[in-house]
Amino acid sequence: MARLVDVAAAAGVSVGLVSRVLNGDPATRATEETRQRVQRAADRLGYRPNHAARALRSARTYTIGLVVPDLTNALFAELMRGVEEASARLGYTVLLGRSEALTDQARISRLLDDGRVDGFLLQGRDADTTESLAAVAGTAPVVVINSRMRHRRGSVMLDDQAAGRVAAEFLIQRGHRRIGLINGPRSLLTARLRAAGFRSAMRDAGLPVSPKAITWVGYTVPDAAPALESIMSAAHPPSAVVVGNVNAAMGVLTEARRIGLSVPGELSVIAIHDAWTAAHTWPPLSTVKLPLDRLGEQAVEALHRRLEGRPGEDQLLDDVAPEVIVRESVADRG
Amino acid sequence: MARLVDVAAAAGVSVGLVSRVLNGDPATRATEETRQRVQRAADRLGYRPNHAARALRSARTYTIGLVVPDLTNALFAELMRGVEEASARLGYTVLLGRSEALTDQARISRLLDDGRVDGFLLQGRDADTTESLAAVAGTAPVVVINSRMRHRRGSVMLDDQAAGRVAAEFLIQRGHRRIGLINGPRSLLTARLRAAGFRSAMRDAGLPVSPKAITWVGYTVPDAAPALESIMSAAHPPSAVVVGNVNAAMGVLTEARRIGLSVPGELSVIAIHDAWTAAHTWPPLSTVKLPLDRLGEQAVEALHRRLEGRPGEDQLLDDVAPEVIVRESVADRG
DNA sequence: TTGTATGCGTTATCAG
DNA sequence: CTGATAACGCATACAA
Numbered sequence: 071m072a073r074l075v076d077v078a079a080a081a082g083v084s085v086g087l088v089s090r091v092l093n094g095d096p097a098t099r100a101t102e103e104t105r106q107r108v109q110r111a112a113d114r115l116g117y118r119p120n121h122a123a124r125a126l127r128s129a130r131t132y133t134i135g136l137v138v139p140d141l142t143n144a145l146f147a148e149l150m151r152g153v154e155e156a157s158a159r160l161g162y163t164v165l166l167g168r169s170e171a172l173t174d175q176a177r178i179s180r181l182l183d184d185g186r187v188d189g190f191l192l193q194g195r196d197a198d199t200t201e202s203l204a205a206v207a208g209t210a211p212v213v214v215i216n217s218r219m220r221h222r223r224g225s226v227m228l229d230d231q232a233a234g235r236v237a238a239e240f241l242i243q244r245g246h247r248r249i250g251l252i253n254g255p256r257s258l259l260t261a262r263l264r265a266a267g268f269r270s271a272m273r274d275a276g277l278p279v280s281p282k283a284i285t286w287v288g289y290t291v292p293d294a295a296p297a298l299e300s301i302m303s304a305a306h307p308p309s310a311v312v313v314g315n316v317n318a319a320m321g322v323l324t325e326a327r328r329i330g331l332s333v334p335g336e337l338s339v340i341a342i343h344d345a346w347t348a349a350h351t352w353p354p355l356s357t358v359k360l361p362l363d364r365l366g367e368q369a370v371e372a373l374h375r376r377l378e379g380r381p382g383e384d385q386l387l388d389d390v391a392p393e394v395i396v397r398e399s400v401a402d403r404g
Numbered sequence: 405m406a407r408l409v410d411v412a413a414a415a416g417v418s419v420g421l422v423s424r425v426l427n428g429d430p431a432t433r434a435t436e437e438t439r440q441r442v443q444r445a446a447d448r449l450g451y452r453p454n455h456a457a458r459a460l461r462s463a464r465t466y467t468i469g470l471v472v473p474d475l476t477n478a479l480f481a482e483l484m485r486g487v488e489e490a491s492a493r494l495g496y497t498v499l500l501g502r503s504e505a506l507t508d509q510a511r512i513s514r515l516l517d518d519g520r521v522d523g524f525l526l527q528g529r530d531a532d533t534t535e536s537l538a539a540v541a542g543t544a545p546v547v548v549i550n551s552r553m554r555h556r557r558g559s560v561m562l563d564d565q566a567a568g569r570v571a572a573e574f575l576i577q578r579g580h581r582r583i584g585l586i587n588g589p590r591s592l593l594t595a596r597l598r599a600a601g602f603r604s605a606m607r608d609a610g611l612p613v614s615p616k617a618i619t620w621v622g623y624t625v626p627d628a629a630p631a632l633e634s635i636m637s638a639a640h641p642p643s644a645v646v647v648g649n650v651n652a653a654m655g656v657l658t659e660a661r662r663i664g665l666s667v668p669g670e671l672s673v674i675a676i677h678d679a680w681t682a683a684h685t686w687p688p689l690s691t692v693k694l695p696l697d698r699l700g701e702q703a704v705e706a707l708h709r710r711l712e713g714r715p716g717e718d719q720l721l722d723d724v725a726p727e728v729i730v731r732e733s734v735a736d737r738g
Numbered sequence: 739t740t741g742t743a744t745g746c747g748t749t750a751t752c753a754g
Numbered sequence: 755c756t757g758a759t760a761a762c763g764c765a766t767a768c769a770a
Contacts, residue, residue: 071517073747084757089749100755118517122465123747125456126762136500141481142680150475154500163520166470166488166500183405183452185763186497291680320684327686346476346625350654352661352686407763418741423765434739457763460746519747 072115081111088112092119125185134373135187137167137178139195143317144345145362146193149215152366153191160374162188175206182210188377191215191369196288199257213373215365217259223381226368228360229388230260233342234267236392237312237358240340242275245403249277250308252297252318254289261286264314264342280304289314294321302331309403310338316345316357323351323399334401344395354397361387406449415445422446426453459519468707469521471501471512473529477651478679479696480527483549486700487525494708496522509540516544522711525549525703530622533591547707549699551593557715560702562694563722564594567676568601570726571646571692574674576609579737583611584642586631586656588649590620598648598676614638623648628655636665643737644672650679650691657685657733668735678729688731695721 077092078085083104090098091108100108111117125131136153138146150164157164165187167177181187189211194203204219206212214225234251241249251268254261265284272279282304285297297318301311313319319341326333333339333353341348344359365387375382411426412419417438424432425442434442445451459465470487472480484498491498499521501511515521523545528537538553540546548559568585575583585602588595599618606613616638619631631652635645647653653675660667667673667687675682678693699721709716 071519074749075747085748086750086758087756090756093749095749098755104756116517118514120460120747121518121520122456122459123519123762124749126454126460126746126764127748127750129762131456141484142478143481144476144478147475147477147481150500163515164500166484166498180452181497183450184455185405185457186455291684320681324684324688347654347681347684350625350658350681350685354658408765409763419764420742420766421740424740427765429766432739438739454763457746458765460748460762461764461766463746 071120072112072117073120074117077108077112077115077117080115081108083108092117129185130377131185131188132161133163133165133187134370135165135167135178135181135190137190138193144347145316145343148345148362149193149366152363152368153370154366155363156367156370160370162370162374175208178206178210178212179208189213189373191366191373196255196258196290200259211373211376213369213376215369218384223384224372224376226365226372226385226387227260228362228365229386229392230263230342231267231270232388233358233360233392234264234269234312235271236267236394237340237342238268238271239275240356240358240394241310241312241338241400242271242277244310244338244400246308246310246338247277247403248283248306248308248310249279250283250301250311251279251285252294252301252311252313252322253284253286254314254318256286258289261289261314264312268312283308289318291317291321291324294318295325298322298325298329298331302329302337308337310334310340310400313339313341316341316343316348316355319355319357320347320351323353323355334399338400338403340394340400348395349397351399353399356397356400357395359393359395361390405454406446406451407454408451411442411446411449411451414449415442417442426451463519464711465519465522466495467497467499467521468704469499469501469512469515469524471524472527478681479650479677482679482696483527483700486697486702487704488700489697490701490704494704496704496708509542512540512544512546513542523547523707525700525707530589530592530624534593545707545710547703547710549703552718557718558706558710560699560706560719560721561594562696562699563720563726564597564676565601565604566722567692567694567726568598568603568646569605570601570728571674571676572602572605573609574690574692574728575644575646575672575734576605576611578644578672578734580642580644580672581611581737582617582640582642582644583613584617584635584645585613585619586628586635586645586647586652587618587620588623588652592623595620595623595648598646602646617642623652625651625655625658628652629659632656632659632663632665636663636671642671644668644674644734647673647675650675650677650682650689653689653691654681654685657687657689668733672734672737674728674734682729683731685733687733690731690734691729693727693729695724 200220287293287297344357348355534554621627621631678691682689
């Protein structure tokens with residue numbers, strides 16, 4: 071590989087100058103002519119800066135670690151896409167961390183101490199609270215996705231409240247009046263916000279919501295069965311439910327079939343978050359689509375600013391309203 | 405962060421010695437006593453080797469690039485898990501490349517030239533042939549997953565032939581006699597092998613397989629519709645099909661419903677590869693499970709050997725037979 | 739058995 | 755406007 075000295079030799083100038091020209095150092099105003107010569111030589115030799123040398127010298131790796139709890143989750147895939155996109159644009163590369171292992175602080179700070187990454191994007195698990203996330207982040211440059219950190223800035227969130235509201239409104243509009251919410255754990259900020267949105271929609275429509283109509287189990291497939299069980303055991307079970315997560319909603323469909331509950335005949339279902347899989351369940355799942363790819367981009371940009379010394383506030387992606395993807399899991403009622 | 409000099413100072417020895425002791429250099433036989441002292445000092449100071457410095461000095465990054473065409477694919481998620489697992493075990497970290505962009509050779513060699521990775525794991529797309537993969541790999545240390553490279557060693561594959569055979573055998577055993585194969589493109593080695601396995605099972609059972617009973621469209625969801633169309637338009641359409649990929653099979657189920665074809669009533673379906681999503685289609689999809697996680701591990705190990713200068717042959721994971729996951733998409737017949 | 743010194747490729751500081 | 759040179763932290767050849 072061509073090094074700086076090779077380019078310098080080829081252009082007949084010094085290494086220092088090449089470095090400055092190639093980095094577009096604003097403090098150095100080289101002659102247009104030498105600039106050209108250097109650039110040309112670099113191109114001709116196919117010069118590529120050595121990452122290790124640069125990292126060693128500048129103490130910046132231009133690498134960010136991405137920590138997600140579960141690669142298998144289609145939602146995180148979309149998130150990753152946004153992360154990758156923005157990273158490429160800003161000149162970072164992405165280091166993927168096995169999340170289960172990485173979530174403990176030791177691992178995080180190790181990667182940082184090794185000088186492998188400049189900072190982290192952190193998507194917590196269902197069990198993570200604002201406290202635990204802050205603890206995990208420690209003093210590292212971290213941006214938390216879909217949650218917040220206790221006593222610490224640096225997070226990007228979707229408009230979960232709007233998502234909860236839009237989902238409920240869709241059901242109400244289709245004539246449903248007894249509506250349940252199969253939610254994530256109460257410890258999760260997203261779950262609380264979705265419930266708030268859900269409640270506000272119900273309130274605006276003059277509809278009651280009994281405590282039994284809301285479950286707080288979790289966002290994953292196996293959480294669906296106990297949640298559905300609990301909700302349908304009410305004296306007046308709902309004719310429709312909002313499910314806090316597509317994956318959990320797939321669990322709901324499967325469990326409903328198992329217990330002989332027809333969807334959408336006896337129970338309509340709408341899920342928060344969209345994924346390609348939702349089109350292939352039976353019935354195909356109606357969802358509220360949130361811009362997860364954009365969330366990923368914003369997260370990278372936020373971390374970038376932070377690394378550049380311009381921290382900024384926690385961010386909320388509420389510029390575009392959540393979109394309802396209408397498929398077949400919601401029936402009209404009365 | 406503590407550096408080598410800090411540890412040296414704390415232990416009262418020289419940097420060189422610390423380096424050698426900590427790296428377990430076999431050529432240097434330090435006193436047990438000094439060894440202890442060094443180790444203790446390192447532990448106490450929480451010494452971690454600086455990755456950039458080490459990479460610069462030794463021209464090894466202990467990082468491998470993983471290139472997959474689609475993060476969204478549940479199959480690759482399982483593969484990634486295996487990759488991550490083995491990487492951690494062997495002391496590598498994984499750099500995730502956005503695949504669509506990374507598949508061209510320019511990007512690959514750039515990452516390598518930058519000194520960001522030591523080598524690559526490459527999972528091609530449906531469009532990639534053994535020639536194109538070899539071209540993409542160029543001269544870089546590469547291990548290709550699920551395919552081969554033309555005129556070049558370095559690949560790990562599942563036993564696709566066995567998978568095709570097992571799938572067909574399962575159908576035959578359930579009494580089916582007219583059986584189709586919805587396969588990936590003929591340009592793909594995996595597709596050809598699966599077809600070979602399929603054919604051998606049919607032959608062994610004394611069953612005919614007309615050319616029209618096999619399609620060679622692709623492994624993805626949108627490929628399912630034209631393939632199903634073609635297969636069902638035969639004079640004597642099959643009562644069962646093997647589908648080359650779970651994702652395509654999900655497309656088949658959805659398309660079958662759209663055209664009013666009952667599964668498994670009129671058509672039984674079994675897919676090659678398993679994913680959690682297969683349990684949540686309707687009907688739940690029977691599959692042939694292949695050890696994708698182990699494939700990921702093997703790929704890392706193969707690349708590791710290659711990087712250590714011990715290339716080795718192309719590998720085939722045929723030590724354990726493909727497992728049929730029985731769900732509800734296959735009906736007994738006669 | 740242990741210490742010293744050099745260089746990996748860059749960036750940045752200081753002269754010229 | 756440009757060139758020389760000193761680090762960055764580590765591994766290793768060579769001395770002691």
